[in-house]
Amino acid sequence: MFFTTVFRPIAVAATLVFTLATTSLPALAEPILTVKSTGSDRSIALERADLDQLPREVVRTRTIWTEGLVEFEGVSLATLVAELGLTAEELSFVALNDYAVTIPLSDAVEGGPIIADRMNGEPMSVRDKGPLWVIYPFDSNPDYQAEKYYARSIWQLHRIEAAL
Amino acid sequence: MFAALLVAMFVLTGILMAEVYGRLRDLSTASTDNLQWNIAQLEVELLRLDAQISTTAQQVEAEETTPADAAASLRTRFDIFYSRIATYEHGHLYQPLWQGAENAAILKGLRDYLQSGAVLVDTPDAEFRTHLAELGQLTAAQKKPVRALLLNGVAQFAQTSDEARAALSQTLTRLALSSLLLIAVLMSLALKLLRLLRQGRRVAAENEEVRASLETMVASSLDAILVVNRKGRILEFNGAAETVFGYSRKEVLGKNMAQKIIPQHLRGAHVEGMRRFLATGEKKVIDAGRLRLEAMRKSGEIFPVELSITAAELGRHTVFVSFLRDITHQVQAEADLERARDEARAGEKAKSDLLTVMSHEMRTPLNGILGSLELLKRDPLSERQLRSLRAAKLSGDLLLSHVNDVLDLSRFEGVQEAAANVPFDLPELVEGLMTAQSAPAKARGTALRAQYLTDGLTHVLGDPAALNRCLVNLVGNAVKFTQDGEILVEIERLQDGATVEIRVSDTGSGIPEDKIDSIFDEFVTVDPSFGRESGGTGLGLAITKRLVTRMGGSIMVDSIEGEGSLFQITLPLPQVEAPLQAAEAEVEVLEDLPPRQVLVVEDNEINRDILTDMLTELGQEVETAPDGPTGIEAAQTEWQHIILMDISMPGMDGIEALSHMRRAGVESPALAVTAHASAKDHKRILAAGFAGIVTKPVSLDQLHKALSALADEGAGGPEGRVFETDHSQLGRQTRDDFVDRMGQDKFAALIGKFSKDASALLTSLQGAEALSAEAVQEAHNLAGMAGLLGEADLQSALKAIEDLPAAQQASELPDLVDAARHQLEALSP
Numbered sequence: 001m002f003f004t005t006v007f008r009p010i011a012v013a014a015t016l017v018f019t020l021a022t023t024s025l026p027a028l029a030e031p032i033l034t035v036k037s038t039g040s041d042r043s044i045a046l047e048r049a050d051l052d053q054l055p056r057e058v059v060r061t062r063t064i065w066t067e068g069l070v071e072f073e074g075v076s077l078a079t080l081v082a083e084l085g086l087t088a089e090e091l092s093f094v095a096l097n098d099y100a101v102t103i104p105l106s107d108a109v110e111g112g113p114i115i116a117d118r119m120n121g122e123p124m125s126v127r128d129k130g131p132l133w134v135i136y137p138f139d140s141n142p143d144y145q146a147e148k149y150y151a152r153s154i155w156q157l158h159r160i161e162a163a164l
Numbered sequence: 165m166f167a168a169l170l171v172a173m174f175v176l177t178g179i180l181m182a183e184v185y186g187r188l189r190d191l192s193t194a195s196t197d198n199l200q201w202n203i204a205q206l207e208v209e210l211l212r213l214d215a216q217i218s219t220t221a222q223q224v225e226a227e228e229t230t231p232a233d234a235a236a237s238l239r240t241r242f243d244i245f246y247s248r249i250a251t252y253e254h255g256h257l258y259q260p261l262w263q264g265a266e267n268a269a270i271l272k273g274l275r276d277y278l279q280s281g282a283v284l285v286d287t288p289d290a291e292f293r294t295h296l297a298e299l300g301q302l303t304a305a306q307k308k309p310v311r312a313l314l315l316n317g318v319a320q321f322a323q324t325s326d327e328a329r330a331a332l333s334q335t336l337t338r339l340a341l342s343s344l345l346l347i348a349v350l351m352s353l354a355l356k357l358l359r360l361l362r363q364g365r366r367v368a369a370e371n372e373e374v375r376a377s378l379e380t381m382v383a384s385s386l387d388a389i390l391v392v393n394r395k396g397r398i399l400e401f402n403g404a405a406e407t408v409f410g411y412s413r414k415e416v417l418g419k420n421m422a423q424k425i426i427p428q429h430l431r432g433a434h435v436e437g438m439r440r441f442l443a444t445g446e447k448k449v450i451d452a453g454r455l456r457l458e459a460m461r462k463s464g465e466i467f468p469v470e471l472s473i474t475a476a477e478l479g480r481h482t483v484f485v486s487f488l489r490d491i492t493h494q495v496q497a498e499a500d501l502e503r504a505r506d507e508a509r510a511g512e513k514a515k516s517d518l519l520t521v522m523s524h525e526m527r528t529p530l531n532g533i534l535g536s537l538e539l540l541k542r543d544p545l546s547e548r549q550l551r552s553l554r555a556a557k558l559s560g561d562l563l564l565s566h567v568n569d570v571l572d573l574s575r576f577e578g579v580q581e582a583a584a585n586v587p588f589d590l591p592e593l594v595e596g597l598m599t600a601q602s603a604p605a606k607a608r609g610t611a612l613r614a615q616y617l618t619d620g621l622t623h624v625l626g627d628p629a630a631l632n633r634c635l636v637n638l639v640g641n642a643v644k645f646t647q648d649g650e651i652l653v654e655i656e657r658l659q660d661g662a663t664v665e666i667r668v669s670d671t672g673s674g675i676p677e678d679k680i681d682s683i684f685d686e687f688v689t690v691d692p693s694f695g696r697e698s699g700g701t702g703l704g705l706a707i708t709k710r711l712v713t714r715m716g717g718s719i720m721v722d723s724i725e726g727e728g729s730l731f732q733i734t735l736p737l738p739q740v741e742a743p744l745q746a747a748e749a750e751v752e753v754l755e756d757l758p759p760r761q762v763l764v765v766e767d768n769e770i771n772r773d774i775l776t777d778m779l780t781e782l783g784q785e786v787e788t789a790p791d792g793p794t795g796i797e798a799a800q801t802e803w804q805h806i807i808l809m810d811i812s813m814p815g816m817d818g819i820e821a822l823s824h825m826r827r828a829g830v831e832s833p834a835l836a837v838t839a840h841a842s843a844k845d846h847k848r849i850l851a852a853g854f855a856g857i858v859t860k861p862v863s864l865d866q867l868h869k870a871l872s873a874l875a876d877e878g879a880g881g882p883e884g885r886v887f888e889t890d891h892s893q894l895g896r897q898t899r900d901d902f903v904d905r906m907g908q909d910k911f912a913a914l915i916g917k918f919s920k921d922a923s924a925l926l927t928s929l930q931g932a933e934a935l936s937a938e939a940v941q942e943a944h945n946l947a948g949m950a951g952l953l954g955e956a957d958l959q960s961a962l963k964a965i966e967d968l969p970a971a972q973q974a975s976e977l978p979d980l981v982d983a984a985r986h987q988l989e990a991l992s993p
Contacts, residue, residue, distance in 0.1 A: 064256070065254075065255040065257075066254065067255075067256065096240055096243075096244055097205075097209060097212075097244045099205075125243065126239075126243035126244065126246075126247060127246040127247050127250065128247065128250070129247050129251070155247070156244065156247065
C-alpha cells in the first residue's frame with residue numbers, strides 16, 4: 001500500500017489555472033480535489049462547481065459499508081482522466097485520514113468507477129465519507145466484488161497524485 | 165455397478181468442488197474487507213483526534229494559529245472519527261461486532277460521545293476554544309472502551325476467519341479424499357479397460373486368423389461361393405465364382421444376384437421363393453441339400469449347376485450362402501451314358517425281338533422239314549440213309565424244342581400277362597409231378613421223393629400251371645444231372661403263414677462255382693457238351709426264374725460241384741378256406757409222360773399238325789402218316805410205342821388199317837381218334853383192337869390222360885376206355901391253345917382255308933336235295949376242324965348235315981345248309 005509521507009495543504013494562490021475551471025469562480029470557493037504532480041510542484045485544484053461542470057454519471061449499487069441500494073452521482077474516473085489528460089500508469093489517491101491507495105489507469109474505463117460527490121442526491125459531508133468517494137459499480141459488475149476493489153473504494157478522497 | 169459407483173463419485177466430487185468454489189469465492193470477493201485493519205484504524209483515528217485536541221489546545225494557548233484554522237483541523241479529525249463510527253455502526257459487515265453485550269455498551273458510549281462531541285465541535289470558531297478542554301476529556305474517556313472494542317473485534321474476527329479456514333480445510337480434505345477415491349475408482353476402471361483391451365486385441369487377433377483362413381478357404385474353394393443378403397445383393401463372390409460366371413468380383417458386389425446369374429425363366433420362381441421365405445420362413449430350396457438348377461453366365465449362356473443354399477445369421481442379418489458347381493460336363497456325361505444305356509437296351513430289345521420273330525418264323529419251316537422227313541421215311545431207304553434221316557429228325561426235333569423254349573421265354577417276359585390266382589391242391593400237384601418224373605429217375609437209378617414238412621398246403625391260392633412248369637424244370641434238371649443218387653422235394657409253409665418254400669435238392673453233378681451266379685441267365689448251360697447231350701437250351705432255369713418272379717416269389721440256388729444242388733423257391737401261396745367244386749375242375753395239371761414214339765395216322769393235314777404239336781408238347785416223339793396204307797408201312801418200318809389213328813379216312817379207314825397192321829405183326833397199342841360219338845361206334849372201334857378212343861376235337865388234357873393210361877398200364881391197358889373232351893373246356897380256350905401252339909399266322913391261315921372249304925361245300929349244297937358220299941365226308945372233316953378251332957356251334961351245324969338221314973335230305977337240307985352258312989358267316993377271322 002502506498003502512503004504519501006506528508007499532506008500539505010495547498011494554497012489557492014499556488015494553484016494553476018485549470019482550463020476547465022471557470023475563471024468567474026469566487027476566490028472563497030474551496031477546492032474539494034487537488035490533483036498533484038509527483039514529479040513537480042504543479043497541481044490542479046478542483047472545486048465542487050468544477051466537477052458539476054463535467055459530464056455526470058450515476059451509479060446505483062449496494063456496498064459493504066452502506067445499507068440498501070444507494071445512488072451515487074459524480075464524474076467517472078475515465079472522464080476525469082481524459083479531461084485532465086492523465087497518462088501515468090498508476091494514480092495515487094489520498095484521503096483526509098491519510099489513507100492512500102494506488103489505482104491503475106486501466107481502471108479508468110467506461111462502466112468503471114466514478115468519483116462520487118453526491119449520495120442519494122445529497123452532497124456528502126466528511127461525516128458521511130465525503131466530500132468524494134470512489135465508487136465501483138459493484139452490483140452491475142460482480143468482478144468488482146473483490147478485496148482489491150474494496151481497497152480502491154477510497155472515501156473522504158481529497159487528493160490525487162500522479163505523474164502529470 | 166462400476167458405472168453407478170463412478171457416477172456417485174463424480175456427483176460427490178462435484179458437490180465438494182461446488183462447496184470449495186463457494187468458499188473460495190467468499191474469500192475472493194472479500195466481503196469482509198480488511199476488518200482487522202479497519203478496526204485498528206478506529207483506535208488510530210481516536211488517538212489522532214485526541215492528539216489534535218491537545219495540539220490545538222497548545223496552539224490556541226500560544227496563539228500560534230487562528231481560531232478558524234484550529235477549528236477546521238479539529239473538525240476534520242472529529243468528522244473522520246465520526247464517519248468511521250458511522251461506517252461501523254451501519255455497515256453490515258460489522259454487525260457481528262455489536263452482538264456481544266459489552267461491545268453494544270461500548271457502541272452506545274461512542275454514540276453518546278459523538279453526539280455530545282459534535283455539539284462541542286460544531287460551536288462557532290470563537291467559542292470553540294472554551295470547549296476544547298471538555299472535548300479532550302470526553303475523547304480521552306473513549307480510549308479505554310475503543311481499546312477493548314479493538315481487542316474484542318480482533319479476537320472475534322480472528323475466530324470467524326479461523327472457522328472459515330477450518331471449514332475450507334475440512335471441505336478440501338473431504339474433496340481430497342473423494343478425489344483420491346475417484347482416482348482409485350478410475351484407476352481400477354482403467355485397469356479393467358486395459359484388461360478388456362488386451363482381451364479384445366487377443367480375440368481380434370484370433371478372429372483375424374479365423375477370418376484369414378476362412379477367406380483362404382473361400383478364395384481357394386473349387387466350388388463357386390456366393391453370399392447374398394436378404395435383399396438379394398451379392399456380398400461375397402469368390403474366385404471360383406468369377407471363373408464359373410465370368411464376372412469379376414468388383415462387377416457384381418452389391419448387385420442384385422437374380423439379375424446377374426439367374427436365368428430369365430427362373431427369376432419369377434426365385435423372387436417368389438425369397439418373398440415366401442422372408443414372409444413365412446418356409447424353406448424350399450434353402451437348406452434343402454444339393455439341388456440341380458440352371459444358372460446364367462455373363463455371356464448369357466445358361467448352364468446346369470448343382471447348388472446348396474444355407475441361410476446363416478451374420479450379426480443380426482440373415483444372409484444366404486450358396487455353393488455352386490458347374491456340372492455342364494457331368495450332365496453331358498450323364499446324358500451320354502443314358503443315351504448309351506438306352507441304345508444298349510434298344511439293341512437288346514431288338515435282338516430279343518429278332519430272336520422271337522426268328523423262332524416263330526423258324527417253327528413253320530421246321531414243321532415242314534420234319535413233315536418232309538416223315539414222308540421221306542416212307543420211301544425205301546438204305547440203312548445209311550435211314551440213319552441220316554433219323555439224325556436229321558432228332559436234330560429237327562431238338563431245334564423245335566429250342567424254338568419253343570425261346571418263344572416261351574418271350575411269352576413270359578411280357579408283363580401284361582399276370583399270374584393266375586386260383587385255388588389248388590399243392591401236394592396233389594407235386595404228386596402228379598412225382599409220378600411223371602419217377603420213371604426217368606428210376607431209369608437213371610435215382611430215388612425221387614417228396615416231403616411235406618408242414619400242414620396247410622392242400623388249399624392254396626396261386627398259379628398252378630406256372631408252378632408246375634417251374635417244378636418240372638427243376639425236378640427235370642435234377643433227374644437229368646443225377647445218376648444213381650437221390651432227389652428230394654421238400655415243401656414247407658413258413659412262419660408268416662402266407663409264404664411257401666419249396667426246395668428241390670439232388671446229389672447230382674452240381675454246378676461249378678463260376679457258373680452259379682449266371683445259372684438263371686438265358687442260354688446258360690453248365691457244360692455245353694453235357695447240355696447238348698441232355699438237349700437243354702439253357703432256357704429252363706431262365707423261364708423258371710421269370711415265372712417265379714411273376715408269381716411274386718424268389719428263387720435261390722446253392723450247389724457244390726460233384727456233390728449236388730439245392731434250388732429253393734419262396735413264393736406267396738396263401739391258404740384259402742373252402743375249396744370250390746368248380747374251381748377244382750379248372751385245375752389242370754399235366755404230368756410229364758415217359759417219352760415214347762407215337763405214330764400219327766391222320767388224313768387231315770391240320771389235324772395231323774395239331775396232334776403232332778400236342779404230342780410234342782407232351783414230350784413224345786412223333787411220326788406221321790397221311791393215310792392208312794402209309795400208316796401201315798410206317799408202323800412196319802419203325803418200331804412204334806403207340807399208334808394214334810384216325811378212324812374216318814378216305815380209302816382205307818382206321819379199323820381196316822389197324823387189322824392190316826396187326827396182321828403184319830405190329831403189336832404197339834393203338835388209340836383211335838374219331839369224331840364218332842355214339843356208344844355203338846365206340847364198341848365197334850374197341851372191338852377192332854384199339855386200346856382206347858380219343859374223341860375229336862382232341863384236347864391236350866384228354867390226349868395226356870389217354871397216353872398216361874397207356875403208360876401206367878403198359879401195352880394192352882384197360883380196353884374200352886373212351887377219352888372224351890369235356891365240352892365245357894372247349895371254345896375260346898381251345899382256340900387260344902391252338903393260337904399259342906400254332907401261332908396267330910398259322911391259325912389265321914387255317915381259319916382262312918377252313919372258311920374257303922366250308923364255303924365251297926355249302927355252295928355246292930345250295931339247292932341240292934340229296935347228299936353225295938363225298939359231301940358227307942367233307943362235312944365230317946369240316947365238323948372235326950371246326951371243333952378243333954373251337955367253333956362248337958359251327959361244328960354242330962356241320963355235324964347235323966353229315967348225320968342227316970337220306971329220307972329227310974330233300975326236306976331239311978336247305979334249312980341246315982342255311983344254318984351252317986349263318987354260323988360260318990359269324991366265324992371270326
